[in-house]
Amino acid sequence: MDSKRELYSRQDVKRLEKTSKRAGLAAALMAAATLGVCVLLCCLTDQDNAAAMEKAAVLSSILGGWIVIYLYNNPVKDLRYELGHAQMLLDGERETLEGVLALSRQRMRIRGSIRFYPLTLTDGDETRRSKVIASRADALRAMEGKRLRLYVVNGYVAAWEEL
Amino acid sequence: MLKNIFSQWYKYVLWALLSLFFWGWIFTLLTDARPAQKLVLCVDRPELRSEALADALSEQKPEGIKLVAVHSFDYYIFDTEELRCADLYLVGENEAEKYIDSFRPLAETGFASPGETWTHEGVAYGWKVYDAQTGEGAAASYIAYTAEGETAQDYYLFFGAESAHREDGKALRLAEALMNLS
Numbered sequence: 001m002d003s004k005r006e007l008y009s010r011q012d013v014k015r016l017e018k019t020s021k022r023a024g025l026a027a028a029l030m031a032a033a034t035l036g037v038c039v040l041l042c043c044l045t046d047q048d049n050a051a052a053m054e055k056a057a058v059l060s061s062i063l064g065g066w067i068v069i070y071l072y073n074n075p076v077k078d079l080r081y082e083l084g085h086a087q088m089l090l091d092g093e094r095e096t097l098e099g100v101l102a103l104s105r106q107r108m109r110i111r112g113s114i115r116f117y118p119l120t121l122t123d124g125d126e127t128r129r130s131k132v133i134a135s136r137a138d139a140l141r142a143m144e145g146k147r148l149r150l151y152v153v154n155g156y157v158a159a160w161e162e163l
Numbered sequence: 164m165l166k167n168i169f170s171q172w173y174k175y176v177l178w179a180l181l182s183l184f185f186w187g188w189i190f191t192l193l194t195d196a197r198p199a200q201k202l203v204l205c206v207d208r209p210e211l212r213s214e215a216l217a218d219a220l221s222e223q224k225p226e227g228i229k230l231v232a233v234h235s236f237d238y239y240i241f242d243t244e245e246l247r248c249a250d251l252y253l254v255g256e257n258e259a260e261k262y263i264d265s266f267r268p269l270a271e272t273g274f275a276s277p278g279e280t281w282t283h284e285g286v287a288y289g290w291k292v293y294d295a296q297t298g299e300g301a302a303a304s305y306i307a308y309t310a311e312g313e314t315a316q317d318y319y320l321f322f323g324a325e326s327a328h329r330e331d332g333k334a335l336r337l338a339e340a341l342m343n344l345s
Contacts, residue, residue, distance in 0.1 A: 038186065045193050047230060051214075054190040061182035069174050074167055 004151075004161040007136045008086040016086060020079035027071040034064025081114045085133055085156070092153035097130060098163065099123035101148050103141055107134050119157070121150060132157040194230065198248065198327035201230040202337045205249040207258060208318075210307035211235050216344075219305065223340040225333045250326040250334040251341070253306070255316045256281055259289060266321040267329065274322070274335055281319040289319025292342065302344040 038057045045053040099121030109115045115134040120127050130152050132140055143162065151159040168175065195201070202224065206213075217233040224231050239246035247265050254262060259281055266288045269280060274290070281289030293300030293308045295315035300308050309315045320338055328334040 042189065042193060045190065047194060050190060050194040054186060057186045057190070058182055061186055062179045065178040065182060066175055069171070069178060070168065073171055073174070 004159055005139065006159045007133070007157060008089055010090065013083065013086050013090065016079060016083040020076070020083050023071065023075040023079055027068050027076055030064060030071060031068045034060060034068070037064070078114075081112075082133065082135060085114050089153050089156060089158035092158070094151045094153055094158060097121050097128045097150045097152055099126070099128060099147065101140065101143055101146060103132070103137065103144050116156070121148065129155075130157055131155055196230040200228060201232060202228055202251075202328065202333060203249040204231075204233045204251045204253065204337065204341065205236060205239070205246060206233065206253040206306060207236045207255060208253070208306055208308065209235050209237055210310060212305045216302060216305035219302075219344055220337060220340050223336070223343075225336045228333060231337065247323075248325045248327070249323045250328050251338055252321040252323065253292060253318055253341075254289070254321060255318050256289075257316050259283075259319060259321070262321075263288070265324055267324045267326070269322070271329075272322045272335055273332060274338065279317075281317075281321075289321045290338070291317055292320045293318035301342045304345060 037060045041053045041057045041060070100123070102120045102122065104118045107115050107117055116131040117134055117137045119130050119132055119140070121130065130150060133156065140157065140160065143160070147163045149161050149163055150157050202220075204216075204220070211233070213233040213235065217231050220233065221231045236246065249265075252262065252265065259266075260283065263283055269287045269290065279291040280287035281291070293303070293306075295309070295317050298309075298315075300306070300318060301320075308318055320341065322329075322334055322338070326334050
């Protein structure tokens, strides 16, 4: 029986592409709706209601903008980083590492890239280091202390199997 | 979620500030009127309830006027050209001479002053609106003519030399409306 487990499949990449596009679209729609509300308020402005309309436009712009910033900085960017990472894992050249797994509890992030957990594989006196994307680390977490073979692309785990 | 927001707080603060300035600028453009459709009073006092005074004067605005604006001189710190084009000025007697080129002689305004005037080289330019000795003045509930630590001075109302309402008498109507405010 083949016990090799891939972190991402081609289907996962397609799913990520779809979700990433949807999140981007949601942020764009929110931005457009905010601008639309502000433009509408401008169109309804006259000398008598100008102060109230200005307050409403500023408030709409601030709240709408904050939602867009949140959407862009979290779901949209994270999904794009994960998508790029998954494609890299599927298309990159793999090397294998073997040893007993120890997975760090401390999540880290490289600026402008994915969140990950560092890990080490100890094989006798030799210790090899690698990383696994945080969103897919749970399965590996359950294998801590066991002897594994890791398939690694550019230092990141792409697949693993228990030995 | 909150951790993510707090870690990028500067983006949220920056956006709030940008929104405030951008829409403030847009609404200033939207509500501004052409010089022929607005009357502008410039007051040489920083302690001024400008919006409330503009609202009170708007209730008596002449026909054809869309906007009555009241600003302190500080408002024009970056735009002295617009300051020169105001319709009316309210200036203290000690500073009036500095702005003499922006004032129009009262005789040219069709205005017959009922009281004391501020004169320069024998020509009357200003109409007294605040008396430092009695502490009484026009629109005194909107304009703080004196402040603690300051030497009180008389204030005069001047007509703008570059006003768009030199001929139509609308600046004069605004002056009369101002005098009727307590």
